[in-house]
């Protein structure tokens with residue numbers, strides 16, 4: 001599946017496309033954009049609902065949608081060395 | 097310390113207002129990200145793995161208590177309560193909001209600070225010896241020259257769009273505490289046989305994917321021609337440095353491809369031409385700047401005796417203080433490397449405390465070191481015990497300066513969008529493995545440096561032990577290298593062989609230290625033993 005991600009323009013927060021005009025801080029809310037990724041991102045960037053956006057390859061797991069690449073998993077979790085600042089410490093970083 | 101005149105202040109203030117307007121236009125949709133990105137980068141604002149990241153310049157690593165307090169204030173008010181001190185003697189904040197950035201820059205400007213030229217292909221923050229003005233072994237204080245270079249390079253129109261970023265270090269002692277030879281230009285202040293002050297120039301050093309040690313291109317440039325000479329070095333680079341390939345754009349590649357001799361010939365030619373133009377800054381300006389770097393009012397009756405009966409204090413004094421040029425004073429190093437901590441990170445409260453302690457004990461002055469520690473440069477020896485107690489209470493007295501746990505580590509994959517692997521967890525695990533301070537002292541001086549990718553922000557090429565994080569089919573993997581140094585015995589580390597996983601690399605570090613303990617002769621540091629016995633015994637221990 002293809003997830004869409006980027007940063008909130010104002011705050012810089014990592015956000016995930018959650019369908020329609022919705023964006024979420026939680027990768028668990030992310031929706032599969034299928035083949036529509038480019039088109040959705042063009043629209044959402046233009047509306048300034050997201051900044052520096054791109055498409056991320058992912059798979060569905062029992063914890064919900066999970067990016068394949070470690071970098072995206074760290075983005076979804078927050079810094080692994082500061083669990084106090086993490087968004088979600090439940091995201092497996094290695095060995096998925 | 098240097099204080100802004102009206103020009104410095106006006107430049108910085110104008111930049112804040114300009115950026116406020118640019119930010120407003122970005123948020124209003126009048127600027128696209130493609131248009132805005134170079135503008136924010138010119139003000140040190142990156143977009144990193146989790147948020148915007150702001151890099152604030154600390155010129156040659158020197159700052160006063162008020163400025164340090166401001167860094168704490170920014171961490172508390174606009175970030176998440178901490179900052180990260182970097183190997184380029186700067187500080188980075190990891191959780192900045194774009195909408196706050198103009199206010200942060202405005203706050204910084206009130207204490208003569210900014211984030212200008214902390215990104216982009218321009219001359220970056222000038223780095224220097226963290227013990228400048230205090231070290232017993234220095235020829236002169238290098239900071240007036242660093243400041244002159246700062247002023248010359250700030251908004252220098254000719255050098256605002258170089259082929260690539262450009263880093264300059266200035267030192268004034270034979271001991272190199274600033275990794276000078278690994279800079280685009282390294283300058284060492286020296287005296288000639290006639291006793292006149294001048295500078296030795298090294299050009300074309302650097303780390304990154306193609307590490308190189310800068311060759312000496314001139315053994316003596318008279319002090320009052322130093323700026324001209326630097327300008328000539330940059331002009332040749334600006335003209336012929338490669339702009340077609342980012343990875344070959346640094347000056348080190350130009351110097352390497354032309355050969356140091358031919359590069360030098362061209363610089364000398366340019367220099368001769370420039371001398372006819374009379375553009376050197378007036379000597380009066382250097383004199384004005386130098387005035388700001390006079391010695392503080394030392395107590396001439398301060399005494400050298402120190403009561404070392406407290407064994408913990410004794411260990412800290414032995415490890416973390418350095419000889420001061422003034423009798424009765426010491427240079428105190430505050431290690432930001434507690435066991436299991438994040439190298440270079442300090443909380444807002446710790447930053448505040450260090451500011452207060454500098455005010456109380458160090459004539460209001462602090463320094464940031466390229467090893468990601470903090471220095472109180474002028475502490476009366478009779479105050480050291482009280483200082484140590486206060487530091488210790490705040491977790492700021494690990495007695496590990498230059499020991500294995502005093503690691504340099506870049507932010508790695510926990511924060512950096514260019515990373516291949518995490519650096520910090522590796523640093524933490526190594527720190528925990530070697531937590532026993534007796535064991536660390538037994539290993540002696542051992543510089544361990546970790547980068548999360550080939551860009552080498554963590555100086556792994558210059559580590560006695562270097563670790564580089566790589567991506568092996570989507571899995572973090574760590575390459576070990578040995579024998580580097582960023583000091584006066586500069587050398588580049590060599591890779592031992594195949595890499596290791598996260599736990600494997602910690603074991604590997606332990607194995608190479610075991611080889612050292614087994615094979616060292618009296619007085620040898622780890623790197624000396626490596627240089628004497630070579631790679632083979634280490635390889636054998638690692639891979640057989």
Ligand code: HEM
Nearest residue numbers: 182183184263302303304305346506507512514551552553
């Ligand atoms: C997180 C944001 C950062 C980014 C995007 C970044 C990017 C880079 C890049 C691309 C290079 C390679 C330049 C080249 O070879 O041409 C580099 C080198 C370097 N960076 Fe960083 N870096 C970051 C953070 C840091 C930090 C935190 C430090 C200090 C701890 C640092 C210090 C250095 C140093 C010392 C070098 C190598 C020296 C050199 O060749 O210039 N950087 N950085």
Ligand code: SF4
Nearest residue numbers: 506512515548549553
């Ligand atoms: S070395 Fe690589 S991972 Fe580390 S901070 Fe530099 S760019 Fe990021």
